[in-house]
Amino acid sequence: MEFMDQLRAPLYEALLQFKAKKPYSFHVPGHKNGMILPYKELEVYQSLLSIDLTELTGLDDLHDPSGIIQDAQQLAAAYYGAKHTYFLVGGSTLGNLTMILSSCNEGDTVLVQRNCHKSVINGLTLAKVKPVFITPQIDKESRVATGITVDMVKAAFAKYPDAKALIITNPNYYGMTMNLTAVIEAAHDYEIPVLVDEAHGAHFGVGEPFPASAVSQGADLVVQSAHKTLPAMTMASYLHFNSKLLNRGRVETFLNVLQSSSPSYPIMASLDAARAYLAKLTNDDLLEIDSDIQSFRSALNQQLSHIKVIEKGKSYTFLDPLKITIQSQCTLTGFEMQRILERQGIYTELADSHNVLMIMPLARFKDGSIIIEKIKHAFEKIPLGMSEQKQGSVPFELEPFTEIEIPHHKMDNYEVTFILLKDAENTISAQDVIPYPPGIPVIINGERINKHHIQLCRELIEAGARFQGDAENGITRIKVVNTPH
């Protein structure tokens, strides 16, 4: 495909042309091209609703594309180097469900990186497979879970030669990447397809200083949240197919099942426009974007003694420039830092006990000095020096591979009960226990709880970790399968 062609956004342009006709709507949606506003202050909706259209003549059909949607998808495939790209209007959640359902059959053994998104777990449950979880590495400085190594993957294939798929999450939430090429090559040596949740890496592949996408590294299926780092609407994602091992028809079958039969045109068109935006970024643009971010990182480090910026660690291969993780060097937890920044109008992506994650724009960033001043102001009355809690670091060690005793889809057949965590040894957990950091489950739903799990939870609580899940029962009590006495 020609470079000039990549500057087009055929789907988005067709919607604008349709709008320019000032058509009369006797069709859905009920807002009639934005003529009917449900609420008096709804002007914020009006202009977009003029392109919130449906499968009218000339506007193609996501579920059977042959016109502008096909054209837009083909441009995206060419840009990323995929055999085929599908536009998703239900987010990467929908992409992960589709990847798993279309690659696995009921009862299959599937290898899964343990620090995966909940939609991966939900996909495994829907597909009724037998997951084997691979424990990732932990980054010492940020204390977050990163990726898995090629040695781990090879050991997994040796131990589970009948595995039908390998499911990877790369990069992690904090922008840390693994040696994906080697992992994929190892899997392909065993003819095992690799499904990559690249939700946080839709901008990967745009060029230096950003890393390559999993698509160009040989992954079979890759899902990307365009809305996370590209200028696309929330729920806009890409699913790339690039496999010699998998059946594309089956992917399309599940997309037809799971995607709305009335997909949102503004979301689809934002996928088209976001790809055109990437195509238009020159090397100089990327260097300028990177330079702005590096200046901001330096200023954060040099001008603010309350925080330090996390630099690239050894347990991963690359740190995405768009992610800046700042770690508390004062008495505040990450959660408290996040709240204090919000009072200054600064909204960040994520906090854990120690860190706050900021996501930078894939565009020039000129507000650095304003932001630095606001952060200074936010922290001015906070004492320096870490609390005792934050100084502790727990050696987070789990067995390399974990099988679960009761697959998630069979959990409905069991009675469950809440017991004290300290009494839970040798019971089967009926919930995940996920501390932040590192954001990787200590215990997985369906896994048998051992003495080490309980000890690790205790140490993590003492080190200040927070636990996702049931707020009331938290981590003093845990939901387990009720076994008869």
Add this chain to the structure above:
Amino acid sequence: MEFMDQLRAPLYEALLQFKAKKPYSFHVPGHKNGMILPYKELEVYQSLLSIDLTELTGLDDLHDPSGIIQDAQQLAAAYYGAKHTYFLVGGSTLGNLTMILSSCNEGDTVLVQRNCHKSVINGLTLAKVKPVFITPQIDKESRVATGITVDMVKAAFAKYPDAKALIITNPNYYGMTMNLTAVIEAAHDYEIPVLVDEAHGAHFGVGEPFPASAVSQGADLVVQSAHKTLPAMTMASYLHFNSKLLNRGRVETFLNVLQSSSPSYPIMASLDAARAYLAKLTNDDLLEIDSDIQSFRSALNQQLSHIKVIEKGKSYTFLDPLKITIQSQCTLTGFEMQRILERQGIYTELADSHNVLMIMPLARFKDGSIIIEKIKHAFEKIPLGMSEQKQGSVPFELEPFTEIEIPHHKMDNYEVTFILLKDAENTISAQDVIPYPPGIPVIINGERINKHHIQLCRELIEAGARFQGDAENGITRIKVVNTPH
């Protein structure tokens, strides 16, 4: 809940208040509150992107609501009279999948109205149930499939006493409704839950002259496409839970599995605002809306000899005022009429061989005379008088109940092949065969093909029906399960 309370739109209002703070975004989405536009003419997106937010402090969480989303959902539940209402960001497709997965277990017998949406079929496939299809009635004048009768439903319960759910589609696409109260009462006498796809009836329950919603008629679960007839964004739907027979926790489990973990705030807020819009409509407003539509209907009938407006028929209980079906009285098919109207800038919802469906706004409609003039102009050179084809009417008779021999989720295990339809007797179909009109499958995927099916297809082709599905093989060839000789 107080009436005044229903005028609030707490979710939408909170987004506007958040926007007014002019916050700095270091979080997803990547457009940074609309500051980054991916394409030079993208102003149409900009204002809406300022509220395309994410789960920030104060903005609640669709998957665990406790603030503005909970408040907005409770207002919707109170308005419709449901125990609980869930906001859907993946359309009624997502609602139908959730209803079925949360009500049925693998292997269950489920009674299903045969003229259902494909998402119902997909839900049955995902849930791996055994569907029994109930044949609906046909409206003579429009020739479209309508609803099922209470006698049919009672006969079904007598024949299939182990059925675990009854799945209804009401109204049909053309706004025709069945006697739903009686059908639901009959099912509840057998303690069978009733799931209603009310996608086309989100405005039902607003008051006279519109009919009551399935929610107030006692249905257990009801899905409504707010985007179809209310002023909400495409993919905005409600799922109402009102059951004594079903488990609400299971509904929430599947919503958590199937809905995006990054749900669209503009779509959610449009559900909130659309409910507030309904609440604000007074009886006088509704009478004026109806009066505008009735005037337009009369003018269409009286001033245009090329068409007639379909009046309420005997095979259904109610005709939704928002749906106007016009039938060709000239040499044009419905499809041709639709194309000719489009050349005048008039875009309609649907065409079949004989009819064109127009969806009217749930708001004052003042453009009637302009539209009539445009339609007159569109048709002026078209000869009057029906073609021979259109005069024919096929008695569309199927057995009242149909079981399928191979459930959809097992179809993958079989080899399939295309053969001539005329040779297909006694084979098992591997596809649906759906003629429009009446929009009800003559043959269902997995059903054994008999002599009558083939004869009916032949008659429908002669009468000018079109068939959905494989364009090339159409209806001369059909995909069937390959049985060894």
